[in-house]
Amino acid sequence: MPDQKKLEALKNDSDFNYFEEVKTDNTRWQGFLYKVKQWLKDFFYQRQASGFWEFLMYVALVGVIGFVIIKMLKMDMRMLFGKKSSSVEIPYDIVEENIHELDLESLLENAITQHEYRKATRLLYLQSLKKLTEAELINWKPGKTNRSYISEVKQPVVRHEFEQLTNMFEYVWYGGATLGDSLFAEAHKKFGQFHILLKEHK
Amino acid sequence: MENEALTLVQENKTDYSVLQNAMQAIKQELRQVVVGQDNLIELLLVALLADGHVLLEGVPGVAKTLTAKLLARTVQVDFNRIQFTPDLMPSDVLGTSVFHPVTGTFDYKKGPVFANIVLIDEINRAPAKTQASLFEVMEEQHITHDGVRYTLDAPFIVLATQNPIEQEGTYRLPEAQLDRFMFKVLVAYPSLAEEVFILELQHKGANLKKDLECVKPVLTAAELIDLRQAVQAVHLDKKLLEYIAQLVGETRISKSLYLGASPRASIALLNSAKALAAIRGRGFVTPEDIQELAPVVLRHRVMLTPEREMEGSTPDEVIKMIIQKIEVPR
Structure with a gap:
């Protein structure tokens, strides 16, 4: 038998005391966390939840976890239903000049009056594109180039004339060529003849 | 319909016939050996005139290296070829200091990158540190070694070839390096007719080495620089x-x-x-x-x-x- 006194002394020796004193929740935050923990513990283990509510809780939990994972991967939700997203979304609208909404006639008159022949040539070309679209010879789309429209025109005569006018427009508009009164009068005449040609082919 | 207006407007046209003729002559030289690949050839010529480096990507055996080598032959300038391997060091590309026992000093020995046209074959077989050595020279056309700047002669063009990234033993090039290439051209397989023609030439005993020697220079470095100035206009x-x-x-x-x-x-x-x-x-x-x-x-x-x-x-x-x-x- 060990000496009772010695045993008692050893028991009271802090070096042999392996139990740490648990500090109580002092701060408000710790108190709040403790209450939340208690509530969850109470909800899941002590409350007599019905089978249905328990099932609903698990479904909601799985849903939340799934949502967080999807958000983290930035996945397209439509992919979950086997649907491939249709096209690239561009988040802003580029200012487009719809030739079908412009009053080209009055703009052209103004440009001619002010001797702005480059601008007038551009408006004449836009007018041609509008008339070609109305005649269903081309399908107007913002990203299409002049050459794309030329290749769309199937009627050889119209195509040839349109190609000539396109070359002229490009030299003037993209090439920065200047037009004098007589030169523009010639260009104007050519566009006029082309518009008559389009009426004939309607 | 007479197109007098068009004729009059076209008088404003700048004459680029000299440039066009030179490019046409280069194309003809290349077509003596390369079958098809017209798009690749045109893009290489664009890069040549626009002072840009080109990355050619394609599976092995589609004439990437051959076309790049031939282009270099059509311009009378210094040409070097570097085969990139997994153990290649930056000094193998840029050059290194070598001790000179007579003078007792270190002399800079220029690396193969010192040329007007540099063909880097299989660029994506070298690791990132070797790729990084090209950053300065590709963008600024000079090399800084031991605090001394060495400027390369104009024109300076890097033509690099690489196999697709899925191929074994390749690394993805760093974004900073990719950005330094003006173009990335995807070199496609030849069409059926083109492949038949290649086989026909081979069957008739075509000698690639001999054919390569047939390709003659069309431009000098000075002429190329003049054409580049015309492009700027x-x-x-x-x-x-x-x-x-x-x-x-x-x-x-x-x-x-x-x-x-x-x-x-x-x-x-x-x-x-x-x-x-x-x-x-x-x-x-x-x-x-x-x-x-x-x-x-x-x-x-x-x-x-x-x-x-x-x-x-x-x-x-x-x-x-x-x-x-x-x-x-x-």
Whole structure:
């Protein structure tokens, strides 16, 4: 038998005391966390939840976890239903000049009056594109180039004339060529003849 | 319908016939050996005139290295070839200091990158540290070694070939290096007719080594620099500058792209469009030139979002959609 006194002394020796004193929740935050923990513990283990509510809780939990994972991967939700997203979304609208909404006639008159022949040539070309679209010879789309429209025109005569006018427009508009009164009068005449040609082919 | 107006307007046209003839002569020289690959040849000529480096990507055996070697032969300049291997060190490319026992000093021994046209074969077989050694020289055309700057002679063009990244033993090039290439050209397989023609030539006993010697220089370095100056004079309307900026800017905000193209891409598109216009005999750029070059300028500078990659999309598809969306200025 060990000496009772010695045993008692050893028991009271802090070096042999392996139990740490648990500090109580002092701060408000710790108190709040403790209450939340208690509530969850109470909800899941002590409350007599019905089978249905328990099932609903698990479904909601799985849903939340799934949502967080999807958000983290930035996945397209439509992919979950086997649907491939249709096209690239561009988040802003580029200012487009719809030739079908412009009053080209009055703009052209103004440009001619002010001797702005480059601008007038551009408006004449836009007018041609509008008339070609109305005649269903081309399908107007913002990203299409002049050459794309030329290749769309199937009627050889119209195509040839349109190609000539396109070359002229490009030299003037993209090439920065200047037009004098007589030169523009010639260009104007050519566009006029082309518009008559389009009426004939309607 | 007589087109007098057109004739009169065309009088304003700048004459690019000298440039066109020179480029035509280079094409003819190359076609003596290379069957097909017309698009590749044209893009190489554009880069030559626009002072840009080219990355050629394709599976082994589609004449990437051959075409690059032949292009170098058509210009009478210094040419070096570096075969990139996994154990290649930066000093193997740039040069290194060697102790000179007589003088008791270290002398800089220039590396193979000191040439006018440098062909880097299988660039993606070298690790990142060797790739990084090319950053300064590709962008600034000089090398700094031991605090001394060594400037390379103009013209300086890097033509690099690489196998697709899925091929074994290859590394993906760093984005900073990819951005330094003006174009990334995807070299396709020849068509059936072209392949039959290749076989026919081989069957008749074509000798590649002998054929290579037939290719003669067309331009000197000084002539090339003159042609480049002519390209600089090509007119580009302000609306088209905005168009280029819009196209490149769109890559930065597209939801399909994780990484957009840099302003260096805009500059590359501008310069290359001017060169293409000049090759086609025009003194001005049209939207067609920009649209045609946009995929080769942008494809290596953009990165798809993971979900787009998972869908199997390619950068070219996204670039095409961006081109279709943005209104052509007119």
